[in-house]
Amino acid sequence: MWQPNKLEQERLEKxxxxxxxxxxxxxxxxxxxxxxxxxxxxxxxxxAEHPDVPDAPPPPVVTVCGRIRRVNLKxxxxxxxxxxxxxxxxxxxxxxxxxxxxxxQITGKLIDTDDFVQATGSMMRTKAGEISVRxxxxxLIAKSLSPLPVVKQQVQDDGTVVEYGEFSDVETRYRQRYxxxxxxxxxxxxxxxxxxxxxxxxxxxxxxxxxEVETPVLQTLYGGAAARPFTTFHNELEQTLFLRISFExxxxxxxxxxxxxxxxIGRDFRNEGVSYKNNPEFTMLEFYKAYIDYxxxxxxxxxxxxxxxxxxxxxxxxxxxxxxxxxxxxxKRITMRDAIKQYAEIDYMEHPTAESLEKAIRxxxxxxxxxxxxxxxxxxxxxxxxxxxxxxPTFVMDYPRDISPFAxxxxxxxxxxERFEIYAGGMELGNAFTELNDPRDQEQRFLDMAKLYEKxxxxxxxxxxxxxxxxxxxxxxxxxxGMGIDRFVMMMxxxxxxxxxxxYPHMRDEK
RNA sequence: GGCCCCGUAGCGCAGUGGUAGCGCACUGGACUUUUAAUCCAUGUGUCGUAGGUUCGAAUCCUACCGGGGUCACCA
Numbered sequence: 001m002w003q004p005n006k007l008e009q010e011r012l013e014k015x016x017x018x019x020x021x022x023x024x025x026x027x028x029x030x031x032x033x034x035x036x037x038x039x040x041x042x043x044x045x046x047x048a049e050h051p052d053v054p055d056a057p058p059p060p061v062v063t064v065c066g067r068i069r070r071v072n073l074k075x076x077x078x079x080x081x082x083x084x085x086x087x088x089x090x091x092x093x094x095x096x097x098x099x100x101x102x103x104x105q106i107t108g109k110l111i112d113t114d115d116f117v118q119a120t121g122s123m124m125r126t127k128a129g130e131i132s133v134r135x136x137x138x139x140l141i142a143k144s145l146s147p148l149p150v151v152k153q154q155v156q157d158d159g160t161v162v163e164y165g166e167f168s169d170v171e172t173r174y175r176q177r178y179x180x181x182x183x184x185x186x187x188x189x190x191x192x193x194x195x196x197x198x199x200x201x202x203x204x205x206x207x208x209x210x211x212e213v214e215t216p217v218l219q220t221l222y223g224g225a226a227a228r229p230f231t232t233f234h235n236e237l238e239q240t241l242f243l244r245i246s247f248e249x250x251x252x253x254x255x256x257x258x259x260x261x262x263x264x265i266g267r268d269f270r271n272e273g274v275s276y277k278n279n280p281e282f283t284m285l286e287f288y289k290a291y292i293d294y295x296x297x298x299x300x301x302x303x304x305x306x307x308x309x310x311x312x313x314x315x316x317x318x319x320x321x322x323x324x325x326x327x328x329x330x331x332k333r334i335t336m337r338d339a340i341k342q343y344a345e346i347d348y349m350e351h352p353t354a355e356s357l358e359k360a361i362r363x364x365x366x367x368x369x370x371x372x373x374x375x376x377x378x379x380x381x382x383x384x385x386x387x388x389x390x391x392x393p394t395f396v397m398d399y400p401r402d403i404s405p406f407a408x409x410x411x412x413x414x415x416x417x418e419r420f421e422i423y424a425g426g427m428e429l430g431n432a433f434t435e436l437n438d439p440r441d442q443e444q445r446f447l448d449m450a451k452l453y454e455k456x457x458x459x460x461x462x463x464x465x466x467x468x469x470x471x472x473x474x475x476x477x478x479x480x481x482g483m484g485i486d487r488f489v490m491m492m493x494x495x496x497x498x499x500x501x502x503x504y505p506h507m508r509d510e511k
Numbered sequence: 512g513g514c515c516c517c518g519u520a521g522c523g524c525a526g527u528g529g530u531a532g533c534g535c536a537c538u539g540g541a542c543u544u545u546u547a548a549u550c551c552a553u554g555u556g557u558c559g560u561a562g563g564u565u566c567g568a569a570u571c572c573u574a575c576c577g578g579g580g581u582c583a584c585c586a
Contacts, residue, residue, distance in 0.1 A: 005520090005521065006520085006521085006537080006554090006555065006556095007521055007536080007537060007555095008521085010537070010538075070546075070547090072545050072546065072548060073542090073545095074542060074543070074544080074545055074548080074549095075541075075542040075543055076542085076543045077542090077543035077544065077545085078543090078545085079544075079545050079546065079548090081546080090545090090546075092544075092545090094543060094544095095543075096543085109537090109538080112537095113536085126544050126545075126546090127544045127545090128544065128545065128546070130544095130545090130546070132544090146521080147521055147522090147536075147537080148521090148522090149521070149522040149523085149536090150521080150522060150523090150535060150536045150537095151522085152535075152536095152547040153546095153547070154546080154547050155546080162547085163547090164535080164547050165522065165523060165534085165535055165536085165547085166522075166523065167522060167523085168522090168523075169518095169522085169523090169578085170578070170579070171518090171577070171578045171579085172522095172578095174578090183522095225585090225586080226585080227584090227585065227586085228584090228585095246586090268586080270585070270586080272584060272585055273512090273583080273584060273585070275580095275581095275584095275585090276579095276580085277585090277586080278584090278585065278586075282586070284586075369583090428586070429586095430586090431586075482586080483586085484586045486586085487586070497579095507577090507578090508576090508577065508578090509577095510577075
């Protein structure tokens with residue numbers, strides 16, 4: 001139940017006074033001829049076409065709408081800045097122009113900062129040089145009852161905006177994203193960039209001849225990754241269902257069906273910890289393409305970043321957390337083994353069993369959980385010694401087989417598979433394989449994976465009989481890729497926390 | 512889940528055992544070209560919640576709630 005605070009009480013009283021004076025605080029219809037940006041552009045065009053001459057035609061007349069962001073009452077003349085989705089524009093209000101009744105609403109503070117208003121007038125430029133609307137008609141179109149946090153802005157000579165006062169409490173910002181967006185311009189910019197990144201990705205794959213598809217979110221068997229799923233229940237069918245943890249197995253079935261290139265952008269759900277880089281639901285891109293291997297995937301990835309990064313940032317070079325990252329094609333390529341040799345100064349192939357590798361890691365002075373599979377130990381070394389140092393885009397190639405159940409073996413040994421992950425800015429961006437298409441090998445991998453996990457461990461990848469059935473019909477050789485879009489957006493917007501690229505990050509219940 | 516830090520006015524913060532403060536916002540007033548407007552004046556609180564210690568608690572202790580960081584797990 002809402003308990004209005006003192007400021008809200010004041011505004012409730014104002015709304016009553018306005019209604020008593022016959023003002024509708026939330027009228028159903030409004031007029032608008034120009035956005036803020038259009039009105040500013042119209043005046044600039046007018047001034048360019050009609051330099052200061054005595055017989056110039058009258059300036060453009062506009063009706064603009066927006067939220068009041070700043071009020072400056074100055075006796076019988078007042079200034080306001082209103083803001084719509086395109087930007088801010090100043091209103092110049094004189095008692096002579098708008099009439100005493102309306103002007104009294106303003107000076108009587110019945111109109112507040114944060115209210116939405118509509119204003120009509122001809123364009124002008126103030127003595128201080130700011131393009132403004134000389135308002136003749138002015139009215140409230142939506143009253144604000146709760147004041148937004150106050151952030152003042154000063155526009156510098158070079159056009160940059162300095163903000164004074166701030167709305168920075170992260171909990172309130174996440175819980176009340178609407179207020180955060182209304183007040184913090186930079187937050188809006190993050191989500192504009194996010195949308196631009198996703199639409200550029202779609203454009204890229206569409207142009208490359210991929211078919212965008214949608215596969216089930218509710219699945220009777222989860223798979224394609226190692227993660228705990230969310231579980232739900234279909235009442236009528238009396239069916240236990242899982243929210244998908246990846247799209248992989250459903251997308252690859254489509255290659256069997258003759259679709260040579262598919263991609264999906266959507267939500268995955270993983271029932272795991274929440275952190276600065278993990279949210280229980282997150283957005284994933286996966287694509288699969290027939291007749292290429294993981295080297296072909298690398299070529300596509302380089303072209304993908306080569307297209308998308310400039311679409312979002314205007315350049316192939318970006319700055320992430322203080323480091324310049326250059327997405328120009330020709331990314332560095334290094335095998336997992338060489339990367340670990342180089343940064344951890346250990347050749348894990350000298351320890352080809354889990355027992356000996358575990359011992360070797362302990363000999364390096366590291367405390368690790370006992371009994372982990374060999375591939376996990378290799379991954380541990382990579383995470384501890386290598387990952388954070390891969391700032392420039394790098395393909396890390398050839399992963400341990402025992403932690404990669406959907407990738408084809410390399411041709412040079414039995415320990416590795418044709419899998420790579422791409423790293424940039426010290427963060428993993430995506431994961432790709434030469435996809436395994438031998439149904440006999442795939443079945444064995446499912447069985448091997450099951451041995452790695454305790455019985456009942458939800459992380460295990462369940463054996464998916466239907467997936468094997470599809471593969472037995474014949475699956476074309478293919479390469480596939482998956483990327484966490486949120487993390488990519490973090491990089492594109494230089495945000496350290498995934499919560500800052502999600503409009504509504506997951507939170508505990510309030511109180 | 513473990514450990515560390517945080518929670519005071521609408522927002523940003525100070526106050527660390529003795530009368531709850533500052534800036535902005537808000538409220539009243541002055542000002543017909545201001546722009547972080549300026550000037551004058553007046554208000555503003557379950558100090559996250561519940562217990563405890565104490566003559567006395569925003570302050571010390573305990574538990575709980577919420578947030579952040581970190582470790583574990585992961586994309």
